[in-house]
Amino acid sequence: MKTISQECIEESDTEKIIKNGDYSLILREGDEGFAVFLQNGKEIVGSQELPAWITVRGSDTLLTGEYIETDYKQPYHQVIRKKYGFCATSSVNTEKGSVFIVEDKYTLLKDGVFGIYRDVKVKEARAEDVGFASTISFQTGLRSSDNNDFEYFIPSVLYRNTSEVREDAVAADLNTDRMYVKETRTGLPLAMLREKITGTTLTLMHYNPRIDVGQNPGGGTFYEVNDALQYGSIGYSIYPSLSVDFHYPCAEGPRTYEVAGRKRDAKTIWSKRYHSVKEGNIHSYSVALIPDKKDNYNEAMMYAFGMGYKTEEPTIVDMNMDEIYRQNIELFKAEYRMFGKGNIKAAGLPWSLDLPDGTNTEGISFQMGFVGQQIAVGYHMYRYGLDHHDSETKEKGKSMVDFWVSDAIMKTYFPTVWWDPADNATAGQRREYPSFLRCFVDGMEGLLDAYRISVAHNEPQEAWNQALKRVASNLVKKQNEDGSFYRAYKTNGDVETGGDRNTHGTSKLNTPVAIRFLVKMFEHTGETKYKEAAIKAADFSYNELYLKLGKYVGGTPDNPNTVDKEAAIFALYGFNAIHELTGDMKYLKAAEHAANCAMSWTYCYDFAIPNRDAMDAKKNPFVKGGITGFSIIATGHSGADNFIAYMFYEMYKLYIKTGNELYLHMAKLLQNNTKLNTDFDGRMNYKYRAFMPEATNVADLAFRSVSLWLPWASIANIEPIVNLEEAFGKKDLSQIDMSLPELRSRLTIYGVGGKPLHR
Known part of the structure; x- marks a missing residue:
C-alpha cells in the first residue's frame, strides 16, 4: 500500500x-x-x-x-x-x-x-x-x-x-x-x-x-x-x-x-x-x-x-479506427440484398446474422432505424462509395436510401418504419408496427446525412430532401402544447393507444429523442419552426426529466417504457444540440448529467466470462475479459450490448465545451474499448471481423446471448467515427492535435449535424 x-x-x-x-x-x-x-x-x-x-x-x-x-x-x-x-x-x-x-x-x-x-x-x-x-x-x-x-x-x-x-x-x-x-x-x-x-x-x-x-x-x-x-x-x-x-x-x-x-x-x-x-x-x-x-x-x-x-480509472485499450471502419463497410457490402419485380425495389441488409458463421436464420426484414438502421447503413455505403470512387458500393447505398423515400414508405402521414421484403411486384409489404418516434427519427437523421453527402459530391438527391422535410414538418405539427412528443404514433399521425406491453404510445417521456433532429433540421433549412420546436421539446425534457425525475426513460421500443441507457444517450444528444443552438448553460449542465447517466450503464471494470460448453467457445468474445466498454441495456434485466459506442463523439463534444478531462477519458474509452466485443483481431474466427453479440448477459458470469449480429451494432461503431472525421478531419481521437479554442471553433463551424458537408 x-x-x-x-x-x-x-x-x-x-x-x-x-x-x-x-x-x-x-x-x-x-x-x-x-x-x-x-x-x-x-x-x-x-x-x-x-x-x-x-x-x-x-x-x-x-x-x-x-x-x-x-x-x-x-x-x-x-x-x-x-x-x-x-x-x-x-x-x-x-x-x-x-x-x-x-x-x-x-x-x-x-x-x-x-x-x-x-x-x-x-x-x-x-x-x-x-x-x-x-x-x-x-x-x-x-x-x-x-x-x-x-x-x-x-x-x-x-x-x-x-x-x-x-x-x-x-x-x-x-x-x-x-x-x-x-x-x-x-x-x-x-x-x-x-x-x-x-x-x-x-x-x-x-x-x-x-x-x-x-x-x-x-x-x-x-x-x-x-x-x-x-x-x-x-x-x-x-x-x-x-x-x-x-x-x-x-x-x-x-x-x-x-x-x-x-x-x-x-x-x-x-x-x-x-x-x-x-x-x-x-x-x-x-x-x-x-x-x-x-x-x-x-x-x-x-x-x-x-x-x-x-x-x-479503467484502462483504455489500443484500437485502429480505420480498420474498424473498413471491417464494417466490408460486412455491409457483402450482405446487401435487393427484392422486387416492379418499380419499387426494397434493398437492405438482413434483420440479423448468426454468430459465428453468418447464417441468416431469422429471415430478412428491414427496419428504418432502431434495430435495423437501414437508412443509416445505406448512407454509410453511399458515402464510402462516393469518397472512395467505388461505384458499386455507392449504388448499393443509394438503392437502400431510395427505397425508404418511395411511395411504399412515404405515402402516409408518418412513414412506415418496418418492411418485410419479398421478390414480388410490390417488393413486399409493411409490417403492422407503430411509427415509434425513436424509429423514424433514427431514419430521418440517416436520411439527412445521406442528402448532405450527396450535395457535397455535387449529385443532390432531391427526392431524399423532400421526403426528409415532409416528415420533419409533420412531426412539428404533432408537437403537444407542453413541448412534448408522444412515444409512438400510427402512420396516419394519430397517437398510438394500442400495442403490446412495450408500446406505451401516449408516454411523453421519450421527447428528448426528437431534439437533436429538430436542431439539425433548423441548420439544414433555416426554418424557425424547427428551432422553436426544438427549444420547446428541450424545455419539456429539462423540466420533466432532468429536474423532476433525475433520470431518463424509454429509449428502446422493444423494452417497456422504463429507465434505460438509450434514453440517457438521446437526452445527451438533445441537450448537447440545444446548448449549441441557444448557448444556454442550463442545457450544458443537463447534458453533463445525461452523459454521466448514460456512462453509468457502461462496464468500467473488467472480468472474464467462462464458457458453459463448446458452442459458447465459438461465440463468446469475453472468455479472457474485455467487458470494459460493454453496457447494460435497461432496468428490469441485465442484458447488455454495445450501444454505448454511439456516444463517444457526443462525449468528446462535452470535453470540448467544458475542458473537463474526465469526459476526454470517457470518450477515448468509448471509442476504443467498445470494439473489444467484436472480432477485430480475428481471435473468434467469426465470418466477419465486425460481428459482435447482441443482447448478451454477462452479469450472471456465464455467456448467455441471442448470438446475433444486428445492423445497428455496426452503425453504433462507425457513426461516431464518421462524425468525428466530418467535424475534425480525423477518425481517431488520438490523432486530433488541436487546442481547446481551436476545437471549439471547429465545432461551431461544423454545427450539430445539419449544415452542409464539404469535399
Whole structure:
C-alpha cells in the first residue's frame, strides 16, 4: 500500500484520524473498542459502530429450504498507525466456536476518497459453521430508517428512487430490511445515499474488483459455499437505519434475476454465496468511501459517479479506427440484398446474422432505424462509395436510401418504419408496427446525412430532401402544447393507444429523442419552426426529466417504457444540440448529467466470462475479459450490448465545451474499448471481423446471448467515427492535435449535424 502524507494523520489516546479535505475519518475508542466515524468538522456524516461484520451460514435449513444465517458484529479491538494510515483489527467469535480475524487497513486513495482494504481470516473453524461472508457498512448521520428520507444511485440499477422502474426489477422495492444487487449488474459497483434534508451524500464502491468464478460458469448456485466465487454485491441496509453496504461474496435480494433451478419469485428470493469456514482461509477486497454534500440529487449523482470513475480509472485499450471502419463497410457490402419485380425495389441488409458463421436464420426484414438502421447503413455505403470512387458500393447505398423515400414508405402521414421484403411486384409489404418516434427519427437523421453527402459530391438527391422535410414538418405539427412528443404514433399521425406491453404510445417521456433532429433540421433549412420546436421539446425534457425525475426513460421500443441507457444517450444528444443552438448553460449542465447517466450503464471494470460448453467457445468474445466498454441495456434485466459506442463523439463534444478531462477519458474509452466485443483481431474466427453479440448477459458470469449480429451494432461503431472525421478531419481521437479554442471553433463551424458537408 502507498505511503500517504503524515500531515494527513493525527492520533490521540482515543482517536486515530485520517484527514482528506473537509472530511476526517476517525477511529474512536469507546468502552468496548473502536468505532469508525466520518465527519465534516464536528458533523457526523457516516459511521460504523460495529465495523467487523461477519455473516455465517450453518448446515441447518428453514422450512423454506433456506439455510440459517447468523450475523456477528464487533468493534475493532486494536488500531495501529502505519505509513499508509491505520490498521484496525478485530476478533469475531461465533456461537459454535469459530474465530475470525478481521483486519481493515484505512488509507487515502485520492483527494476526496478514503480507502479500506479488508482481509478476513478464519483463525479457528467449527464444523457447524459452514460458510461466511463479510460486510462493510456505513450508516448516514441522519440515522433514519424511512427510505423516503433519502435519494439513491446504483449505476445501471437505481436512479434517485424507484419511479419508472419495472415492478420485478432487483431494486424496485425499498420497503425491506436490506436490498443488495450483484455487483456485475452495475456499470461501476457503487451505491450512493443522499440525505434529502442535509444534502449529505455517502458513496461506497468496490475498488479495484478482482472478479473471478474459476471453473464455475454462472457464478455458483443459491447458498453455495465456494472459495472460487470472487464477486460481491452492493446495496443498502434500510433497518435499523439507512446505510450503504458492500457485501462479499455476493448476496442478492430480496429480488434476483437468477433462476438457478428454482421457480423464480422476484419478491421473496435471496441468492447468496459464501466462502468456506476452514482454518487459514482468507478473503480480501477493498472499497472506496466517497463523502460529499450537494444541493440536489443530480449534482450528487454526477459527483459520485465521476469520483468513482476517476478512482477506478479503467484502462483504455489500443484500437485502429480505420480498420474498424473498413471491417464494417466490408460486412455491409457483402450482405446487401435487393427484392422486387416492379418499380419499387426494397434493398437492405438482413434483420440479423448468426454468430459465428453468418447464417441468416431469422429471415430478412428491414427496419428504418432502431434495430435495423437501414437508412443509416445505406448512407454509410453511399458515402464510402462516393469518397472512395467505388461505384458499386455507392449504388448499393443509394438503392437502400431510395427505397425508404418511395411511395411504399412515404405515402402516409408518418412513414412506415418496418418492411418485410419479398421478390414480388410490390417488393413486399409493411409490417403492422407503430411509427415509434425513436424509429423514424433514427431514419430521418440517416436520411439527412445521406442528402448532405450527396450535395457535397455535387449529385443532390432531391427526392431524399423532400421526403426528409415532409416528415420533419409533420412531426412539428404533432408537437403537444407542453413541448412534448408522444412515444409512438400510427402512420396516419394519430397517437398510438394500442400495442403490446412495450408500446406505451401516449408516454411523453421519450421527447428528448426528437431534439437533436429538430436542431439539425433548423441548420439544414433555416426554418424557425424547427428551432422553436426544438427549444420547446428541450424545455419539456429539462423540466420533466432532468429536474423532476433525475433520470431518463424509454429509449428502446422493444423494452417497456422504463429507465434505460438509450434514453440517457438521446437526452445527451438533445441537450448537447440545444446548448449549441441557444448557448444556454442550463442545457450544458443537463447534458453533463445525461452523459454521466448514460456512462453509468457502461462496464468500467473488467472480468472474464467462462464458457458453459463448446458452442459458447465459438461465440463468446469475453472468455479472457474485455467487458470494459460493454453496457447494460435497461432496468428490469441485465442484458447488455454495445450501444454505448454511439456516444463517444457526443462525449468528446462535452470535453470540448467544458475542458473537463474526465469526459476526454470517457470518450477515448468509448471509442476504443467498445470494439473489444467484436472480432477485430480475428481471435473468434467469426465470418466477419465486425460481428459482435447482441443482447448478451454477462452479469450472471456465464455467456448467455441471442448470438446475433444486428445492423445497428455496426452503425453504433462507425457513426461516431464518421462524425468525428466530418467535424475534425480525423477518425481517431488520438490523432486530433488541436487546442481547446481551436476545437471549439471547429465545432461551431461544423454545427450539430445539419449544415452542409464539404469535399
